[in-house]
Amino acid sequence: MTGRRRRYAPGAWFERHGWKPFPFQREVWSAMAAGRSGLLHATTGAGKTYAVWFGALARAAALGVATDDARQAPPLGVLWLTPMRALAADTTRSLTLPLAEEAPAWTIGQRTGDTASAERARQDRRLPTALVTTPESLTLMLTRASAQQDLAGVHTVIVDEWHELLGNKRGVQVQLALARLRHWNPQLVVWGLSATLGNSAEAMATLVGDAQGQLVVGRVPKDLAIDTLLPADVGRFSWGGHLGAQMQMPVVEEIERSGPTLVFTNVRSQAEAWYQLLLAARPDWAGLVALHHGSLDKSVREWVELGLKEGRLRAVVATSSLDLGVDFLPVERVLQIGSAKGVARLLQRAGRSGHAPGRPSRVTLVPTQALELVEGAAARRAAKAGQVEGRHTPAKPLDVLVQHLVTVALGGGFTPDALYEEVRSAPAYATLTREEFDWALAFVEGGGSSLGAYPEYHRVLPDDQGVYRVPDAGIARRHRMGVGTIVSDSTMPIQWVGGGVLGHLEESFIARLNPGDCFIFGGRALEYVRTRDMTAYVRKASSRSGKLASWNGAKMPLSSELADAIQALLHQAAREVAETYPDGLPEAEAPPPPARKGAAFSEPELRAAWPMLQVQVRLSHLPQAGRLLVEQYRSREGHHLFVYPFGGRNVHLGLAQLLAWRFSQQQPNTFSISINDYGFELLSIHPVEVAPLLDGRVLAEDGLMHDMLASLNSSALARKRFREIARVAGLVFSGFPGAAKSTRQLQASSSLFYEVFRKYDAGNRLLSQAEHEVLAQELELGRLGEVLARMRAQQIDLVPLQVPTPMSLPLMVERFREQLSTEKLADRLARIVADAEKVLAHPPLPPRPRLPKPRIVRRR
Template sequence: MSATRRRQAAEHEAIESWFQSQGWAPFDFQRDVWRAMASGRSGLLHATTGSGKTYAVWMGALLHAMRQGVPMQGRTAPALSVLWITPMRALAADTTRALTLPLPQLAPAWTIGMRSGDTSSAERQRQDRRMPTALVTTPESLSLMLSRETARDELAGVQAVVVDEWHELMGNKRGVQVQLALARLKRWNPRLIVWGLSATLGNLADAMHVLLGHEDGALVQGRVDKTLVIDTLIPAEPGRFSWGGHLGAQMQKPVVEEIARSSTTLVFVNVRSQAEIWYQLLLQERPDWAGSVALHHGSLDQETREWVEQGLKAGELKAVVATSSLDLGVDFLPVERVLQIGSPKGIARLLQRAGRSGHAPGRPSRVTIVPTNTLELIEAVAARRAARAGCIEKRATPEKPLDVLVQHLVTVALGGGFTPDELFDEVRTARAYRHLTRDEFQWALDFVEKGGASLAAYPEYHRVQLVDGLYRVPDRAIARRHKLQIGTIVSDSSMQVKYLSGGRIGVVEEGFISRLKPGDCFVFAGRTLEYVRTREMTAYVKKAERPRGLITTWAGAKMPLSSELAEASLEVMADVERGHADEPELRAAQPMLDTQMRLSKLPTPSTLLIEQFDSREGHHVFLYPFAGRYVHIGLASLLAWRLAKEAPNTFSLSINDYGLEMLSAQPVDLAPLLDKRAFDEGDLLHDVLASLNSSELARRRFREIARVAGLIFTGYPGAPKSTRQLQASSSLFYEVFSKYDAGNLLLSQAQGEVLSQELDIRRLAASLARMRSQRVEAVNLAAPSPFALPLMVERFREKLTTEKLKDRLARIIRDAEKAAQP
């Protein structure tokens, strides 16, 4: 054996020895990653949560560094060699602790640091003097490092980059930010290796290619015999009729009993308001748990979140009610149980949350779904079946977002400067920009150099200039402003609702208002209002004397049902129709399913159910495409618009994840639905834009783009600009570009993002195609069916008090129960 082979064998033995000292034995997939990284290959590791992904890639990074001659021993710490990118600051601290553990035995000379928005100024100054050997950071902090004049000196020696939780970054602009940063690092070091970690991705090969750009890589799938239990907390009385939140109060005591039986429990919910409600419900039932039950979501301050995370790690907390803020790979070994309140709405999300329990190799993971309505019993069965079949949602990278490119041009100009030809070639190696044309790149360069066609007269938008053959940022004020808002995260805003005549009514999400056209009516605070206009983050309305147009009722702040889970749910109902209902959830849901089949039919993959019902309110039409609430928003507006074109009518719309309701004052001719004319694709783009307030949607989306592209400044530390100021600034730019720079590509991007993200036009088109291929089952209802009632309740909630809603529901259910009798 040669000296090189002996040395390499000794390096592997040292790692195996460290694993043994921890009482572990390496898995085959970990050794596969070590061999690939030691030989200089990039790749993607996909393995279940808690199976040892971190140490698979960390040991591989150490082996690769050894092969590159980076010293492991000695008094002086080697220069920066490994970057570990994590999507969350909370993960950064946890990862840093995990990476530090083996160093005293394997690489005592190495140092590890953390750099994120939470890093103290003193620690930043220490890193500025000398970077650690390995640095755990976030996409935003890495971009900030690239904006430093010394960026190349500090980062050109990096040998390996690890991107943790790649599934969380891949499908958004933060992932694009990472792609551009990797393209820059690869230009400085062509031998750089890049590895991604993921536990929940459906399109692995594509995910790896997005991460690695044009480079080929090793796809390693960790197969660990890890027991995964997905079960359901069955309600005592599911009922024959149910609606959103119907079972919540009934499940309060069973949830408390489950928590009482376990050491530490994570209680996951889908939205922050739900987290607040369930935190209070637990304490109402068990006041003695005060101090041992905690709350965790993104709106809480950093100090509170850290206190909760440390309490979980130490096993000091009985339960934590959390949103997706605790989804990702923070290692909480004491967690014994995971409860999911309501449907997870996606397979990947369910698996990710299940992995928070038994977060160690060999320990079983268990997640228990707590239904909040009877239909979620169906989703629970569908989710379990899909998880067992490995049917996980796919992610796709955004296509050449020019706002991120514009920001990157200024970042690179600050970080040493660039020449256009070289940077164009570099940017095109990022997967998101593989189709970027030279004209588009030149437009972005002209925009940051001269402000484009409409901002040429304003020096503050001449951000880069050609200096000694390189594009740089010579203005210090511009440089400071840019560094203060590097990043792509832009939060949604709330808007005030006021009468034109004066008087404040309340606050709603901006996303809701942006879908309204002047003249549209909506129900809010128990009143029917007519939307007039939006000015400076305020929606002005007047009382609707005689409602016209669409009366809209949207349920906001909810996650949409994924395509995969929707399809699995329809398959479950097809099985029920065939008489296969053996699982405990289906036995519990049987009274509701029997009632649905008695009053109507069940939707299945091959049939489209359309129900019609007349009441004192008007004429109801219910459709059940099972396409998720985002698609149903566009679909409901589109179908109502098309039906109203054939025969003028006023429609009130209601949607949920399963279907949509169109309520009209005049009878509806169902012929366009029955013969499927209304489902034709036709000029889908035109019709969708005509049925919604597309210009207002684009204006709202443009504000995010303008912030990322650096057109609007969010303010200095301690003196942030108000949301109203930002809205006014972005609206001004939108108007200026629309009038004087119609070819501005940021406007085109805003319109494209509305279609691809706000309305999910691709999935909407696919849903219409599916509806055309299905057999239409039309039913005239004698009373609202169990599937129709939840849609009616969504609408009632906006205009009825709790007591009036209770009375109305009692009457409807009494009539429906009577109609459902054999």
Template sequence: MSGTSMRRLDDWFASRGWEAFDFQRRVWQALAEGRSGLLHATTGAGKTYAVWLGALQAFAMAPASKAKPPPLTVLWLTPMRALAADTLRALQHALDALQPDWSAGARSGDTSPAERSAQDRRLPTVLVTTPESLSLQLSRADASEVLGTLRLVVVDEWHELMGNKRGVQVQLALARLRRWNAGLCIWGMSATLGNLQEAMRTLLARGEGVLVQGEVPKELRIDSLLPGRAERFPWGGHLGLTMLPQVVEEVAASASTLVFTNTRSQSEIWYQALLEARPEWAGQIALHHGSLDRAVRDWVELGLKSGALKAVVCTSSLDLGVDFLPVERVLQIGSPKGVARLLQRAGRSGHAPGRPSRITLVPTHSIEIVEGAAAREAVARGHIEERRSPAQPLDVLVQHLVTVALGGGFVPEDLYAEVRGTVAYAGLSRASWQWCLDFVAQGGPSLSAYPDYRRAVPDADGVWRVPDARLARRHRMNIGTIVSDASMAVQYLRGARIGSVEESFVARMKPGDCFLFGGRLLELVRVHDMTAWVRRASGRKPSVPRWNGGRMPLSSTLADAVVRQLALADAGLYDTPELQCVRPLLEIQQRWSALPTPGTLLAELLKTREGWHLFLYPFAGRLVHLGLASLVAWRVAQRQPRTFSIAVNDYGFELLCAAELDWPALLPSVLAPVDEAQLLREVLASLNASELARRRFREIARVSGLVFQGYPGERRSSRQLQASSSLFWEVFRKYDPANRLLQQAEEELLAQELEIGRLRAALARMASQRLVVQAPQRPTPFAFPLMVELFREKLSNESAAERIARMVAQLEQAAGGPVEAADPERVRRTLAFERPVEDGDAGTDGGARRGASRKRGKSPGRAGAA
């Protein structure tokens, strides 16, 4: 970049009272040289201006005429359509000063029909959009002409896309754009990635790039809001709303606070609790999650930007991108589950260079208190979770083939080379490629008689195109890889739309029932045309909506950090406030049994009136523990008939059996690692794999276009979609067993729901650890939460509460020291607080239960799931 160009950018910074950082200058120079790369810097450090100002300078051009701005030059991809408008506003500031001839616009699902129509005639010079909207642009017949003028693509928040199918969708789109412009510059931006070189190779399709790390001095404070007394025998969520007085005090002491929860259900509960505790805050605190109406979320975001709101209770809907300068601090309710998520949320406060960021963890479980010290140590060591691209998801590729067939058509040999240029499909075989072509041409051998599945066929010149305008419309309406259960609008009678809840929740209600939504107590009046019509209610006990979402397991990075903290406690080193607070619990655990350490694997054996219990603590996350527990039960059942009940949490798992087993002799063999093929066979055999894979297939069927989700205003219900996908599942299993989408369902089940990679690593680590087997006389503090999970499965909230309260009193008495009478009502409230998590929302401390039995010569059965 010339000295004049650099001075121009410096002058713009100076006009705002800023000074450019060295990393911003490095990005400007790289862009001026036409190089691609990845920029990694903390949230609020100035990543956007690093790439954007460099682009404005590097790709400046004179407009074709006074009346027309330059053609599409910069494409800015954001992972959330809610960020498109905010990103556009941020880009506009510099655009007006440095390139006033350029035009700018946003295109997403929120763009008005009039604006979309104008963009169809001519795209702006810079377009802010989402992966889904980019794929729609690729489906235009004139896509190569419209998008062929691009000089730069910026992928914002690359860490949010890289590890999922939306990231694969981006990889395929970038490969298509590079085909039309070999000199295309591509830049990614991220704040929380552990494997930067791999992330850059994935984005740039293994090409050469510049990795710029923005090391900006920024103070980050990670602390914990500690209870007055950490209970020595905890269960999932037992702290819960008992932390409300401390949270209220912290919110009152700050000008502006974000209160993050891990689930939308919990955000509703905490928002209502804050309002009940401080009614005078009405109008000063707000609620923000993805199911609220767009207008409501916009109002909340503007209130945060202007400093008008004192606090906002939110979910991951505010994790990314939006710049809220007034926010002073962040509170995280429950475990953040990972270091990257913690850093991302911490960056929402002090969102500017030089301003400190602060995040305070509010534990909902006594053992979670340790995570505060663990997270602080992991950040100090620079340990952040890695993300990797999914390998060869054929449902995404099938969808892309139809998109490209619409966007001007394709020649198979050329497109095969293009697709293999991506990291996701680098190993795509000829056989898999031919299967995909056959699938879009006729739906495979079992669907060849149906014209709806002839979605792309070759013409006389060998170019594959979509032969039917109706099929083209259907495909465009269903482009994308985001799959969720059907939702139902929530709207006041003769009033405004509030948001949406999942259809399955409303289906369980009848007129007159009340539920809590958007911070309001609502009464269901009627359901009509996929809308739940409601009115305000008062003084009646509400339900809390449940939204289905993946449970977030504790990451390996944070779990390892927790075990290191336990090793410090084992050595008598209680040097942090968190360890000091939880010291009574850890000392009882150590006295009655032992503490897990990086070099030891702790197993506990206990006899109760329920039977013989095995507790094992691998600290590998709930999904891995579910796979491990099922695998161990299956391996034992191979040798002798046994029935097991299973409970898991993020720290360990429990196997309960009616008959005594010689676990010290069995564990070394049943935990032994095996080769990958055998491990896959055993894991699938140990679970109800067919039903679990069928569930994965529902999503694959939607992404691949087998199941049509409907046109706007006539969306099909989740029950209809499930029925359709189940029908395809049965047809393929019977008439097309080699269908590769069936195989993909099994692979995704292993990789995503059971985390087979982490399970394999956990087995290898456990084999290297020294097995420590203890036989305590009563449940230890680590075992008690797992026992509670079984109570919650077997008993109602009321009877479980009485049982738990009685056990806590007995254990406290055995532990010595002052004993307070356990309150069954308080236990019942905390069980109810956690119940929405049990129904499928991403959660903090839920459990899972399976029954397993073995009869000689048969596979073990499985029944039930939390």
């Protein structure tokens, strides 16, 4: 429904409500009205939503779309993509607010996995003028035979929280969907919203494709405070989780002093634990403190979100499920338990407080070990300096392409030449060769050279006109049920014996329970009763004790930006220690260096961590720029080699495997490996000859790819990665509703495909994709190469130890946790710390010499 073009003044609505638009909002309105695409990068709570929403109204007005004719609503013209279903309802409410005055003829709706079937049926009869949806639901719309008729009129697409999609396959899925919409409407306007990105220009180019985009930066004055809740007693030795229980009461006291508070953790099991800690300290807070994470039932999450909005809750313990743009205006404080592992994530979470223009935001870090004090100070410095991580699109993942070919074949069909050019317009596939495209097409057409005998893998076939379509209704149904790129371990509902769902837990956790076992989930103590029809039935436990529910999943690695900031701060601290104590630290306890302006020890976190840092200096060195700290220690277990490249968990896993393999090539040996974000430990039976490390032989770049594959159990890692690829590519079907396949069945199916392809279809490109993703994503091969090059250029500080240091002990604890019970671990640590304290009390060490200036050793 269009008419004559008219001028539209978005600012009038703001003025009627006593607000004044920001200059960046006016810039977006003007650009969108003129038909330009782009990216709006602004702080959380600055007004991004209304910048692009009123821009969409301006774009509609410029096209002549009716806004005030109430006889019939205009057809679908605006798509709003959100990365999380939980954001859809909140976004819809925000967009609806001005419509009564600005576009009374418009209708707005939402379509996600949570949308009721009755609402879906209404939308199938007539879509709203604006639709809030997710990448998966949009892709499902593209599978409809009427897709072009339904979506060709879309003139504006807005992608919210683009930084959350950009770096993963969901972002690639969005790129392909946008390419399809642009094919139908070359004048399509696309805008992305982002709050925390270090590479905004690249992010915009990835979103808008070949279009000339406009980058708008929203600069709104906003105070941001990043501080740390300092422990009363840091101690001289610390390890992962060491300070956690000590911080219980300080966290409770912070919540008491504040208004509504969000307490963020990095993983769900940690959220469950801290919820219990808060209630144990303050039982009277029952009903005022809540828990929120993605495994809880939708009704529970919605109750928590509403309680936050209305200010009824004193605190909510949450994971990344509340990271993104839901507007919780009453929230005054954000506490981050442990390290956020990245500057962008820290800023994102800080923005959950003071979520409005002009209101200050504050995030307080709660360390769980002493080294996180240093990390907190480094994160604050990096945030002030604008050292925010960038995100990059995956490069031409063929499993997503295979899925997309079937999607487009369902949604009206395609011809290969036209679709190849369309797919290449998506930046993720800009370098896609015709050979790679033809392989993917042949794979969905005939199953490749190993699956040709099975009709269910002949998923698309050309008709008489050469248009590829899906020939079978069963294939179509299975594809629609498997659309998407989110792959996780199979879960099963957790349901009361008498009815009512609490949430979902991974099947692997439930499989370890026996009837009568108690566990903690959703803040409740539950007794496991039985499993039936892929549902775990529970009843309320008689006691409050039980094992915490746990989830599989890798720990988040430290970002390179934050790692660099930590190294820089430790280097500055080492310089200040050397300047303050030029003849080495005295045997007695010494005060920290002066807290001069801009100095490392002007940071309260560094002064609090001084007991630990002082011990590290006495027993070894502090890491410094231009130098690689390596520590050697011998115990009853064997020979320990500790290396500290500060590359993050993923890189250290690859480095540890690589060095262990290269050392063993020089001299046969057996190694055990332990890693954290700061370094890694190689524990060997026989002494390690470190000469190959000192002269750089084990750090050589030559043969890196070959040695990496040889050092890893690459087949096992690739097989694990292939499980995800097989599900995205549609090879493995998860089952129909009420008849879901178990994790064991899915793993067996994907493993079977993996072995069949290896034996009978060695050129299958999904196999090479699995290997590539292991290296590029799990081990971060690109970053690993950078860290390896940096290590080659550094002077090595090789320090023999008599006892473990504050930096080496956490690595030992990581390994102990896999071998010892909690009680035995505590005893073991007590003995190690006692031995170290004896050495510190009566040091058989010469006085520490002055630290030499860093120098670069150039190796041939």
